[in-house]
Structures are given as C-alpha cells and as structure tokens.
Amino acid sequence: MIFFKNTFKTEKIINSINKKKSDYWSLEQRKLSLRLFHLASLYVPAYKKFIKSKKINPSSIRKWSDFKKIPCISKNNYLKQNSLNKLCWDGHLNKPLVFTSTSGSTGEPFYFPRQHQLDWQYSIIIEHFLRNNKYFKKNQPILVIIGFGMGVWIGGLITYKAFEIVAHRLNFPLSIITPGINKQEIFKALKNLAPYYKQVILIGYPPFIKDVIDEAQKEGIDFKKINLRLIFAAEAFTEEFRDYLINKTNIKNRYLDTMNIYGTADIGAMAFETPLSILIRTLASKNKNLFNDIFGRINKTPTLAQYNPLFIGFETENGDIILTGNNAIPLIRYKVGDHGGVYSYDEMIEILNRYGIDIFLEAKKADIAHTLNEFPFVFVFERDDFSTTLYGLQVYPETIREVLIKSPFNDYLTGKFTMLTKFNQKQDQYLEINIELKKNIQSLPYLQKKHLLKRIVQNLREKNSEYRELFNHLKNRALPKLVFWPYEHPEFFRPGIKQKWVKK
Numbered sequence: 001m002i003f004f005k006n007t008f009k010t011e012k013i014i015n016s017i018n019k020k021k022s023d024y025w026s027l028e029q030r031k032l033s034l035r036l037f038h039l040a041s042l043y044v045p046a047y048k049k050f051i052k053s054k055k056i057n058p059s060s061i062r063k064w065s066d067f068k069k070i071p072c073i074s075k076n077n078y079l080k081q082n083s084l085n086k087l088c089w090d091g092h093l094n095k096p097l098v099f100t101s102t103s104g105s106t107g108e109p110f111y112f113p114r115q116h117q118l119d120w121q122y123s124i125i126i127e128h129f130l131r132n133n134k135y136f137k138k139n140q141p142i143l144v145i146i147g148f149g150m151g152v153w154i155g156g157l158i159t160y161k162a163f164e165i166v167a168h169r170l171n172f173p174l175s176i177i178t179p180g181i182n183k184q185e186i187f188k189a190l191k192n193l194a195p196y197y198k199q200v201i202l203i204g205y206p207p208f209i210k211d212v213i214d215e216a217q218k219e220g221i222d223f224k225k226i227n228l229r230l231i232f233a234a235e236a237f238t239e240e241f242r243d244y245l246i247n248k249t250n251i252k253n254r255y256l257d258t259m260n261i262y263g264t265a266d267i268g269a270m271a272f273e274t275p276l277s278i279l280i281r282t283l284a285s286k287n288k289n290l291f292n293d294i295f296g297r298i299n300k301t302p303t304l305a306q307y308n309p310l311f312i313g314f315e316t317e318n319g320d321i322i323l324t325g326n327n328a329i330p331l332i333r334y335k336v337g338d339h340g341g342v343y344s345y346d347e348m349i350e351i352l353n354r355y356g357i358d359i360f361l362e363a364k365k366a367d368i369a370h371t372l373n374e375f376p377f378v379f380v381f382e383r384d385d386f387s388t389t390l391y392g393l394q395v396y397p398e399t400i401r402e403v404l405i406k407s408p409f410n411d412y413l414t415g416k417f418t419m420l421t422k423f424n425q426k427q428d429q430y431l432e433i434n435i436e437l438k439k440n441i442q443s444l445p446y447l448q449k450k451h452l453l454k455r456i457v458q459n460l461r462e463k464n465s466e467y468r469e470l471f472n473h474l475k476n477r478a479l480p481k482l483v484f485w486p487y488e489h490p491e492f493f494r495p496g497i498k499q500k501w502v503k504k
Contacts, residue, residue, distance in 0.1 A: 010169065013124055013310060014131075022345035022374045029309035029376070030064045033324045033332070037061060037070065040330045045091040046082035047073075047332065067333075068315065072322055074335040079110060087329045088113065097328055100154040102265045110265075112154075113328040118268035121311045122162035123169070125261070125272045130166065130174075132256045132275065132371050133199065135227070140198035141173040145189050147204030147212065148233070149497075150180040154265040155233055159203055162269070181495065186212055187219040194226050203231040206241065206260075207416050207499050210405075213248050214414065215439065223249040233261035233269075234498065236303040236381060238398060239285045242278075244405050255279055255368045262305045262380055264336060267325045270312050271305035271378050275368035276359070280304060280348065283357060290355050294348075295341070295379055299464045300398045302340055306375035314342045314378045321380060338380050345374040388421050388502050390431050390478075393466035395419065397501035400433060402463075403455045412441050412448065418492040419480075420503040431480040439487040453482055 040047040041058040051058065054071050061067055073079075078087075085092050097113040130136045144163050148155035160178055167174040177193065179185030186202075194200045202209060209230060216223065228249050242258055251257045255275035262271040281304045284291040295302055307314060312325035321338040325331055343351075352359050363369040387394045397419065404415045416436045421429055433456070437444070444452070457479060461468040471478040488495045492503075 010120075010124065013308075014127060017128060017308075017373050017375070018371075020374065022376070025309045025374060025376055026344055029313040030067070032309060032311075033313045034061065034064070034067055036324060036326055036330055037067060037332050040332055043089055044087065044330060046078070046086040047330070049082075049086075050078060070333050072317070072320075072333045072335045073331065075110060075337070078334075079329075084111070084113075089328065089330070095328070098157065099152070100157065100265045101152040112265050112267075114154075114158075114268065115328050118327060119158055119161035120165060121308075122158055122269040123165035124308065124311075125269055126162045127166050127170070128274075129231070129259050129272075130172075132368075133229070135199045136172075138198075139173065141175065141196070142199045142201060143189070143193055143197040144174060144176045144201045145186055145203065146176065146178045147181060147186055147202065147208060150178055154263065154268065155205075156180060158263075158268055159231075159233075181208060183212055183215065187216065187221060190216065190221045190226065191219070199227045199229065201229045201231060203233075205234050205498065206232045206237050207235070207414075210241075210245065210415055213245055214410075227252070229257040231259050231261065233263050236260075236301065236398075238301045238402060239282055240402055241405060244410070253367065254282075255366055256371070260303055260305070262303055262307075262378065266334070266336060267312065267323065267327050267331055270323065270325070271307035271314075271380075273303070274306045274373065274375070275366070275371045276363065276373070277304045277306055277377065279362060279366055279368065280352070280359070283352075283362065287355065290351070290357075293351055293354070294343075295381075298381060299394075300381050300396045302379040302381035304377060304379045306373070306377055308375060314376070316341050321378070340378060340380040342379075343377045345376060348377050386502055388419055388431070388504070390421055390467070391429055391470055391474075393464070393470060395431060395460070395464065395467065399459055399463045400456060401501075403452070403459050404435070406455075408448070409452055409455075412438055412444050414438050414487065414493075416493060416499050418500055418503050422481075428477060430477070432483060433480050434483045434485055434492045436485055436489070436493045437487055441487070444484055449482060449484075453479065456480060456482075 038058055041051055050073065056070065061070065093113065097115060099111050099113050101109045101111050146156055146159050148159060150156040156178065160176060163174060163176050166172065177189050179189060209232065228251055230245065242254060246254055255278045260273045261269050263269040284294050312323055315322040319339050320335050321340050323331060323334050323336055349359060360369065363372055387396045400417060400419065401415060403409065404413050404417065414436045418434045420432055422432050423429055461471055485492060
C-alpha cells in the first residue's frame with residue numbers, strides 16, 4: 001500500500017520547532033506539496049483522473065510556480081464527484097481507518113476516513129502546548145477533560161487520541177476523562193478529580209466552555225483552587241471573549257494557558273494558536289491600522305494561528321484558504337471553504353517592524369520569549385455563509401457576541417444567539433436576534449432589554465460602516481428585534497450540537 005509518510009521522527013520535529021528559521025519552513029512546505037502532488041497523481045485514482053481532465057502532465061510540475069497553477073479541488077468539484085474508495089490511496093479502503101463526519105451545516109455530511117498519522121500530528125501540537133507550562137517540566141500530574149462531542153465528529157476522538165499518544169510517548173502522568181458535552185459529568189470531574197491534579201486542561205467548543213465556566217460557581221466549583229488551562233476548536237472568538245474566561249477562571253497567563261485549534265474533519269488539526277500568535281493578535285486588536293495591515297479591512301476578528309509545514313501547507317487565492325496535506329484522502333490545493341490569508345514568519349515580523357513593534361521585547365514582557373518559533377501564520381475568519389444580510393449588507397455574529405458577554409448582560413444571558421433576516425407585513429426587512437437566557441432566568445427586565453438593544457445598535461454602528469450608513473437612512477427601521485428564549489430551548493439552543501449563529 002502506498003501511503004505518504006513523514007520521515008521525520010517525533011523528537012527531531014519537537015526539537016526543530018524552536019530552532020529552524022522562516023526560510024526553512026517555507027522550503028519544507030514547497031517540498032511537501034510537490035511530493036504529495038506527484039504521489040497522488042500516481043496512486044490516487046480520483047486525482048489521477050482529475051488532473052488528466054485538466055490536461056496536466058505531472059512531469060511538468062517541477063517548481064513551486066508550476067504547483068500554484070494546478071487547478072484547485074473542492075468538495076463539489078472533486079470529493080462529491082468520485083466514489084470514496086477512488087479518493088483514497090491505491091483506490092481502496094482495505095486498511096485501518098477511522099471515519100468522522102462533517103457537520104453537514106452547508107449541505108449533506110461527508111465522511112472522511114483518516115489513519116493514525118493525523119492523530120500523531122495533533123499530538124505534536126498538544127506536546128508543544130504542554131511544554132509551555134512549568135508543571136510539565138516538573139513532571140506534575142495533569143487532568144484532561146474533553147468536552148467535545150464523542151460521536152461521529154472529529155473533535156472529541158482526535159483530541160482523545162492525541163493526548164493518549166503524548167502520554168504514552170513520554171510516559172507522562174497525564175489522565176484523560178471524556179464526558180463529552182455532558183455538563184454534569186464535567187462538573188463532577190472538576191469537583192471530584194481536579195483536586196488531585198496540579199493542572200487541569202478543559203477542552204471544548206468555545207460557547208460550550210463558556211457555559212461550563214458560567215455555571216461552575218453554582219455547582220460549588222472554585223476555579224481559584226484549580227490551575228486551569230483551556231483548549232478550544234471549531235470557532236473564532238475575540239480577545240474580549242478570552243479576557244472574559246480568564247477573569248472568570250483565574251487563568252495565570254493568557255498566552256501560555258489558552259489555545260484555539262484551526263481544524264476540520266477533512267484533514268484534522270491544521271493550525272494552532274501559539275503564545276506568539278495570541279500576542280500579535282492582542283497587539284493588533286489595540287491598533288486599528290496594524291489590524292487592517294495584517295487582516296484587511298474586515299468587520300470581524302480572525303483566528304490567527306501558526307502551522308507546521310512538515311504536515312500541511314497553506315496558500316490563498318482571492319481570499320480563499322487553499323490547503324495541501326495528507327490523509328487517507330490526500331488533498332492537493334484544496335479549497336476548504338474558509339477565508340483568510342497566509343504569512344511567512346518573516347513577512348509578519350516585517351509588518352510589525354513598520355509599526356515600531358519589537359516582538360522579542362513584547363514577548364519578553366509577556367513572559368513567552370522561550371516559546372517563540374518561526375512557523376508561518378494562517379489567519380481565518382468566518383465564511384460568508386456565517387453572516388446574514390440586511391438590505392444587502394453583511395451582518396456578522398461577532399458584533400452581537402461582543403455585547404452579550406459584557407456586564408451587565410452576562411448576568412442574564414449565556415452569550416448564545418441565532419440571528420436571521422425576516423420581513424414584516426409591509427415586506428420590509430429586519431434583523432431578528434434570538435437570544436438564550438441563562439439557566440433559571442425567566443426573563444430580562446424591561447430596562448435591560450432597552451439597554452441591550454441600544455448597546456447592540458451602538459456596536460453595529462461602530463464596527464460595521466455599512467450598517468452605520470443604513471441606520472442613518474432608516475433610523476428605527478434598522479433596529480433589530482430581540483427575542484428571548486429559555487435556557488436550552490430546542491428551537492434555537494438544543495444542547496449537544498454546535499450553536500447556529502445564523503439561520504438562513
């Protein structure tokens with residue numbers, strides 16, 4: 001069986017992370033991409049057929065400039081056009097595989113097979129995160145609580161496997177419990193198991209982790225007595241959201257003790273926040289010109305992550321993220337459906353230098369200088385289908401989320417909502433925002449409702465220039481309608497699934 005394997009050993013990769021320079025990683029990405037293309041064009045029937053249909057001779061693809069001219073593949077033009085076995089190495093499924101499914105949020109779910117390699121690659125990310133903490137060096141026991149769904153979705157199982165691989169590889173005293181999305185079991189673990197451990201890592205989907213943290217005090221959990229760290233995936237969030245959780249949990253270091261993963265069922269954990277990427281995004285959030293230079297003029301905050309080019313490569317084309325990486329189904333110049341951009345480490349430093357920012361000095365101030373590496377960066381923001389339109393303009397969930405997690409509203413609201421565009425009897429458009437109340441909260445006081453609406457509109461006008469213009473013309477007709485729902489109401493807030501911020 002032909003299967004493209006990374007020839008580097010784990011220890012060598014770990015040691016190279018903080019030593020290799022930007023040029024090295026750029027060269028490795030190009031080598032990986034070209035090698036994977038040539039192997040797939042020989043040993044993957046579906047890809048062989050695809051490039052033949054595009055009249056591409058594989059032997060003509062020799063340089064990086066050649067590679068960038070290869071037509072992109074996607075779910076629609078490639079994955080859904082071929083049988084599953086033909087998409088795999090050697091054209092068959094006769095090998096050890098684990099299947100996970102996409103959420104189906106943009107259509108029918110697709111079932112992706114994976115082999116051990118993706119679990120192992122994620123374990124390198126996890127080990128890097130663990131090593132950025134003093135308790136790891138002292139060989140102190142760690143409890144890992146995995147709050148992702150443990151079903152057909154990739155998050156729960158791949159995270160479990162990655163931590164298990166690290167624990168066995170290092171013979172490290174790391175314990176894992178997998179309550180999934182059962183909050184009561186998470187609370188029991190925090191009460192009954194956490195006191196025995198020097199460090200607790202709580203992992204899950206950001207809004208779900210916020211729910212757990214918000215409800216923990218009523219469950220008798222004192223985070224001041226727990227050395228907590230957090231890992232997230234599946235969704236972008238703002239630095240204000242991170243601040244909120246840090247303040248609630250007494251987390252010691254925002255850069256070392258939190259990490260958001262950019263992953264997908266298609267090909268696993270692709271990129272990850274590092275102390276450096278969090279520091280850069282924090283600096284950018286305080287300087288609008290710097291923010292615009294890095295991310296462009298957008299009304300939302302992207303996830304900024306770094307990635308290991310020995311495992312995966314990223315490019316962009318017209319704002320679309322394009323990836324190349326190996327799995328049971330290899331993906332070459334694959335449009336994953338996300339938007340964003342890519343920088344080498346040197347390119348990012350050049351931007352910061354233009355603003356007089358000495359990143360090494362800033363890292364030293366933040367006590368993260370020992371963690372710096374020169375991996376390239378990828379930034380990702382929500383897809384267009386994660387926004388709704390109002391009179392032709394785009395309204396993104398982030399602008400609403402920023403308001404709901406702030407005081408005094410976070411005393412009443414979970415921070416979750418679903419927004420959609422509706423029409424009144426006169427067929428005028430309006431924005432409806434369906435908002436979840438906290439557990440045991442029956443309603444929001446009238447004055448708080450008025451205050452909340454005012455703050456939402458204020459934030460929309462500040463952050464969204466199109467909405468500001470619309471409001472100046474339409475006045476009250478541009479006001480959203482707020483609808484409040486009981487905690488975990490099945491209409492919009494059914495527990496156990498990803499929150500749908502937008503309903504089409």
